Amino acid sequence: MNVDLLSLASATAPAATRVEQIRNAAAAGFDGVGLRVDLDPPSPAELGEVAMALADTGLVLLDIEVVRIGTHDESATRAVIDAVMTLRPRHLLAVSDLADEPAAVELLGRLAAAVRPVGTTVVVEFMVFTQLATITDAMRVVEATGDETIGVLVDPLHLQRSGSAPSALDGIDRSRLPYLQLCDAPLTAPAGGIESLIDEARHARLLPGAGELPLTELLRRVPAVPLSVEVHDDAARRRHSPAELARLVGQHTRTWLAAADQPSSTG
Numbered sequence: 001m002n003v004d005l006l007s008l009a010s011a012t013a014p015a016a017t018r019v020e021q022i023r024n025a026a027a028a029g030f031d032g033v034g035l036r037v038d039l040d041p042p043s044p045a046e047l048g049e050v051a052m053a054l055a056d057t058g059l060v061l062l063d064i065e066v067v068r069i070g071t072h073d074e075s076a077t078r079a080v081i082d083a084v085m086t087l088r089p090r091h092l093l094a095v096s097d098l099a100d101e102p103a104a105v106e107l108l109g110r111l112a113a114a115v116r117p118v119g120t121t122v123v124v125e126f127m128v129f130t131q132l133a134t135i136t137d138a139m140r141v142v143e144a145t146g147d148e149t150i151g152v153l154v155d156p157l158h159l160q161r162s163g164s165a166p167s168a169l170d171g172i173d174r175s176r177l178p179y180l181q182l183c184d185a186p187l188t189a190p191a192g193g194i195e196s197l198i199d200e201a202r203h204a205r206l207l208p209g210a211g212e213l214p215l216t217e218l219l220r221r222v223p224a225v226p227l228s229v230e231v232h233d234d235a236a237r238r239r240h241s242p243a244e245l246a247r248l249v250g251q252h253t254r255t256w257l258a259a260a261d262q263p264s265s266t267g
Helices: 020-026 042-057 074-087 099-120 135-144 156-161 193-204 215-221 232-238 244-261
Strands: 006-009 032-036 060-069 091-096 121-126 151-153 180-182 227-229
Touching: 006 020, 006 091, 006 099, 006 215, 006 244, 020 032, 020 180, 020 244, 032 074, 042 074, 060 074, 060 099, 074 099, 091 099, 091 151, 099 121, 121 135, 121 193, 156 180, 156 193, 156 215, 215 244, 227 244, 232 244
Parallel strands: 006 032, 006 227, 032 060, 060 091, 091 121, 121 151, 180 227
Antiparallel strands: none
């Protein structure tokens, strides 16, 4: 499977400092890394340490998470933007919790304009437990901004749980899909409604190929883009240190990607 760049998402092995996450990703053979900064904004000193770790390892900072439109106040959003302006990731991930869609469109446009000077582009992630529940919702809001640089981030779990399939990407301009997340899960959603879906997404994902999601179909529709491996797995986190987990996830993902190129692959 032709992959532009393989990145370790911040949520895969989060029990580490941001600098440790960078070094763990590099040691595990990843090309890039994602960092989350909204829950505990980094100090200026830590930002310097993070920048140095990125330079030392040569990793690409694929994305920074997350601005929650409608939930984060101006101060919280500003802290994320400040980190972006210093670290210059390729992308800034945003989600929307705002029911007022015109207001969400306006705020999203402002966010994109704020980070544009450092070359960072905003991507919007849809999830069934946010206001933008489907890929259709996300595309509608993104296009309404009139900003052609804003993209949509597709997570195969959220695509499946929102009732869509990889074919939903067929009519979308590839410039709107700058990278994909990668994980696996059973095809059928867990019983229990939205709370169960939240729990699955945050605590019980599977490694690529260990579930039933149509991952190869998705990747063939959007080939040669960076992949952010996001495997929230509480059981694995209990069994392995963050460094071990990064290594195992990287090794497994590369093996699966190689096998996915074979005609017999059904992943």
